[in-house]
């Protein structure tokens with residue numbers, strides 16, 4: 001029997017991308033709710049209960065509601081793409097490459113919280129360096145980022161693309177999260193193994209998909225006499241032996257004059273760069289990903305496969 005998958009929220013931005021990725025899979029039975037019924041709670045409850053694995057692509061409140069519908073129905077496993085359960089102790093954090101044990105934890109979990117797009121980039125750079133003892137857990141970390149506007153879901157897509165929208169956004173690029181209380185901060189702190197909240201400065205550009213996340217560091221405030229090469233070696237060692245996260249060779253990074261946030265669009269990959277100049281005492285760590293790929297839907301499909309013992 002093929003595993004039955006239900007994508008709750010399949011007509012939204014993340015849900016549609018997951019459905020597209022599953023369209024050609026003959027090893028799964030995808031249960032689909034008609035678009036007009038997408039908010040029909042009784043019908044959703046039936047689908048949720050008959051699925052072997054439900055992928056929630058809903059706002060936080062609706063995700064919590066779906067989890068409550070499944071309470072006591074322990075045969076349905078859940079991947080939640082919302083922010084609702086990412087620092088919850090009962091949920092496995094769905095970032096398989098973040099440390100050596102995570103893949104196995106995800107594979108056996110009933111409840112998996114898919115990471116946020118920005119935290120995927122930030123944690124990928126921070127956590128291995130904290131774990132290696134290079135980045136002190138109390139370092140005052142800043143995370144500066146730009147996302148494509150699909151990161152804001154259907155609502156922001158309409159605001160950016162439709163000039164007739166009453167809340168139309170005409171800017172080519174804007175900062176937000178200006179109160180420094182973005183919902184991704186707790187997740188970056190916890191899974192980044194940090195003692196202090198990072199300062200997170202996100203922004204959105206007038207491009208649909210793609211993301212750059214930057215973590216600049218002063219080498220003098222790290223542990224030991226660390227160089228650009230030392231940081232690169234630590235990241236390369238951490239990500240050896242898998243094919244999702246690439247640590248770009250230092251010589252290749254050194255040749256770049258610009259970095260395009262859309263470079264990995266429509267892939268489920270992430271590239272990590274170590275930028276700087278030897279002897280200058282500073283480094284800028286950069287993650288490049290598709291906010292809808294490794295940042296959301298690609299990661300959800302990767303987690304689904306791990307949980308079902310399929311690919312990956």
Ligand SMILES: NC(=O)C1=CN([C@@H]2O[C@H](COP(=O)(O)OP(=O)(O)OC[C@H]3O[C@@H](n4cnc5c(N)ncnc54)[C@H](OP(=O)(O)O)[C@@H]3O)[C@@H](O)[C@H]2O)C=CC1
Nearest residue numbers: 009011012013014057058059062081082150151153154296
């Ligand atoms: N977009 C991205 O890059 C990322 C998104 N995420 C997360 O994924 C989740 C989904 O986001 P996204 O796809 O962008 O959002 P969208 O707004 O594009 O899609 C959400 C979908 O959920 C439906 N929905 C909303 N409320 C309910 C409800 N009460 N019951 C049933 N269906 C409901 C919406 O229906 P309707 O059309 O009627 O509103 C819509 O189809 C969010 O939690 C988001 O934070 C995570 C990582 C990245």
Ligand SMILES: CC(=O)N[C@@H](CCC(=O)OP(=O)(O)O)C(=O)O
Nearest residue numbers: 081082083116117118147151152
């Ligand atoms: C551009 C934009 O608005 N992005 C969203 C984050 C997108 C995302 O990662 O969703 P999760 O919150 O579920 O992780 C934001 O900043 O709230």
